[in-house]
Amino acid sequence: MYSTKQIQDLQQQSIHFLSKINGHAITVAPDKIAILREILQFHEYRYYVVSEPLVSDYEYDLLYQLLLRTEQAYPDLVTPDSPTQRVGSSLNQHFVTVQHLVPMLSLDNSYNAADLIDFDRKARELSGIHDIAYCIEPKFDGAGISLIYENDLLIRAATRGDGVEGEDITTNIKQVRSIPLTAAFSKYGIRQIEIRGEIIMSKQSFEKYNAQLAVQGLPSLANPRNAASGSLRMKDPKEVAQRNLDAFLYHISYYLKDDSGENNLLSSHSGSLELLWNLGFRSPQKEKRVVKGIQAVIDYCLAFEAGRDTLPYEIDGMVVKVNDTALQDKLGMTSHHPRWAIAFKFKARQATTQLNGIEFQVGRTGAVTPVAKLEPVFLGGVTVSSISVHNEEYIKEKDLKIGDTVLIERAGDVIPQIVKSLPELRNGHEQDIIFPKECPVCKSELYKEETEAVWRCINIECEAQVVEKMIHFVSKDAMDIKSFGEANVRKFYELGLLKDIPGIYKLNYQRISELEGFGKKSLANLKSAIEASKKQPLHRLVFGLGIRFVGETTAKTLANAVAHIFDFTGKTEDELIQLEDVGVKVAGSIHQFFKNEQNIHMLKQLEKSGLQLRNEKRNIVTAGSLSGQTFLFTGTLAKLKRSEAEAMVEGKGGIIVGGVSAKLNYLVVGEDAGSKLEKAKKINTVKIISEDEFIKLANE
């Protein structure tokens, strides 16, 4: 796509423009607009198509703003392929029906080696050719689209629709930055072209997007495919842009060509993937393979299936295509699918099963979670028999009833979930799911806050909560008491050997040694793990206490803020809010916790048992040179490892915080710093320093 010389030139020009900007709202001369536009297109390509960016997000943004400002000064010079033209403004768009140049057919499916052998046999018989070359590529799990470029410009993007007609979604598709707004088809003598592809959402973007939804209290999306397909017809293109979608282009369905330009690439499918790749599209150029003989096809498909979970995006199979386009034409198509291609579907990760009942479980914070009990099904390598269905609203939204047939899904490493119920299969015997009014364990009345979706048992002596709290306390991320674990907590509790957290340090080992399965060795292991946990740093204890809304990061901030855990008893909510990551809700919860006599009593008992309630590190270094100052690192450091740098801060009494806010004193910027730097620039009080400046400061 770009020669080394072009890359060097474009990069040098980028640096030139960036040095000119240097914090000023400048514009460039009109004759420089074209090159600036080219620079931005180049960086979009580096970032979105080949995933090897050459400037930071921040620098890209500076260049983008420069172009935008200049275009605003010279509106006549705006071109339709300018990166600024992706931003859609047409709110509440409606989607016009359009006709595809060539119908968008589906693919025939195969599920095993025998199906593929059969496909090959038919293709050989029909064509009379003995050793057909096949091109194999992933079957992307997203939403199909069709693009038309005319005179090198993207002029239309459409959904698949019924295959003959789709809907015009050009504005939304322009938000997908791996789709170039312009591509030099004319170099190949092509004046008009129709390209097929798939809009997908990467696993990473999907997780990020769902995390964002969770923060806003919105229901999460079931899988990346739904996230991608649900985006195509969104009314607001800005919302589409936020979803960070991606696209793979895998098929040229039509082109109009004059006599100029080389065209031998179009005589094979692999050649057309290469052509698309050369023009800046994300085609499966690297993923594809051309082989002869069906056994090699089968091998490649199976190898890809084995590595499926290591890909950054979801695929649900492979597509096997006859490579020679003349041979494709000869084989032709049925009304439904081409005879020259077949999908090889991977083992299903969706299954239907029966919802047999709902069990209500009480967690350590008293939250009552409904768990669907299912008729066991084998799915993606494991047997699934129960799935959390979160809360009352979720059950309503999915329209679940006991006795329903439900569609469940397990994508990659993701925990299984119910995609939907199938109400059309109901026979009238299904029962509504009734949420209990009282705690299923201690029978006390349940409460629900207006702003929350969950019902809670607020009896802190509730057996379920007590046990879950202990399980959390000994867990890996908290006190990490190895060889204790959930099973032992439950067992000791049931036998009356353990009733609360302080009891962990007062176990009757004599009685435990009499239990089945506790030999000398396992008892010694348990003892030494419990003993070792007494030396755990304060932040682990703070996290282990299971204070509501206090996660690992907040626990670290909290532990860093005091010399002894009892210092919290004297802190007001207003004082707590001053801490990084601590908002009103968290402050209220912490305040509540340390106001409670029972909690203080528990902590005193733990201290007596020899646990670490003092912030040792802080005591040594309170007078350190960075005392009380907050730090955050962003980008890659050249001299120090991130962990070393953070240890330096903490060793000198400074505090590492989790994000940029007005409470941040120093942002230390390494190479390729991203959004944190951008955010920090907007806050006057944050000092932005380099790694060298940081080292100097720390050594002062």
Ligand code: IVH
């Ligand atoms: S080729 C005439 N290649 O799968 C050729 N399709 O189940 C038609 N799909 O409608 C399509 N990855 O949306 C082709 N590498 C790939 C694909 C692919 C995903 C989708 C496409 C198609 C559906 C058929």
